[in-house]
Amino acid sequence: MRPALTLFAAAAATSALIASGAAQAQSQPVIGLITKTETNPFFVKMKEGAAEAAKTAGAKLLTGAGKTDGDNAGQVTAMENMIAAGAKTILITPSDSKAIVPSIKKARDKGVLVIALDSPTDPIDGTDALFATDNYQAGVLIGQYARAALGSKPARIVTLDLFPGHPVGAQRHNGFLKGFGLNAPDAKSNELGKDPAVVCMADSYGDQAKGQTAMENCLQKVQDVNVVYTINEPAAAGAFNALKKAGKEKGVVIVSVDGGCQGIKDVGAGVIAATSQQYPLKMAALGVEAGVTYAKTGQKPSGYTDTGVTLIAANAQAGVPSQSVKTGTDLCWGKK
Structure with a gap:
């Protein structure tokens, strides 16, 4: 009897464990x-x-x-x-x-x-x-920085955007225009704002290779570019490659958004002048x-929760609050 009872008890225990696992x-x-x-x-x-x-x-x-x-x-x-x-x-x-x-x-x-x-x-x-x-504010920050970094020179701007109709692409683009002091729709618009200072607009889809091609196409149309806004840092890297290939990388202020670890390295290396870091x-x-x-x-x-944005720049500009490359590196992608 005891062996049978033992087997029964073991079976019962096994069933209980299976049930407990299923419930868990x-x-x-x-x-x-x-x-x-x-x-x-x-x-x-x-x-x-x-x-x-x-x-x-x-x-x-x-x-x-x-x-x-x-x-x-x-x-x-x-x-x-x-x-x-x-x-x-x-x-x-x-x-x-x-x-x-x-x-x-x-x-x-x-x-x-x-x-x-x-x-x-x-x-x-x-x-x-x-x-x-707050993607509009991210754009405002890099727009303010680009205006200060350019100084008194007339702006000749290229924007490498995401693609038509996307809210994030529009908010960053329009925020940049606003921060630069140009004509800009408000944060609710999904249409890309235009201003005479913007001499070329192209879609990069946030991709480095497409960003490079877009920048190359813009350089065929306009030679004297001095500011490049990019939707993100891969697009910024592509833009820099195109400018360097054309021998025009010096004196061009490239600004972007993301604040990723590679992007912050690019700020430190002078590829990107400033970027708005998100988390x-x-x-x-x-x-x-x-x-x-x-x-x-x-x-x-419910509703919107703002997860924060910080301007990271290697060279601070007067009147434009920013943090250092070291701070950006410590915080890239939201690291503690």
């Missing part, structure tokens, strides 16, 4: 992160930050991305797959701010919490919440935290 698996928050691409350093770091935050919180993280910036179909597919896999929170950096909204609505109608990181949807209330840099690790961590809270309590975040 069901209670584990499942959070999805969908970035614009897998290769942009900004999104690579955001993914790392989300993974670390999920591990600390005991959540399961699913990740996906579009093939390129602007790949809405890829993001839609990733979202559908994550929901099928049990994700109750989706964190997304929208590639197409308008086209993604119907898919987000379907997810929210199913009770899925959807939070935009870095980039808002159009309209902005297409998601439950937004954790992001994707913070965006990711806040998103995961909100997802875990939602899984445990049903409480949803």
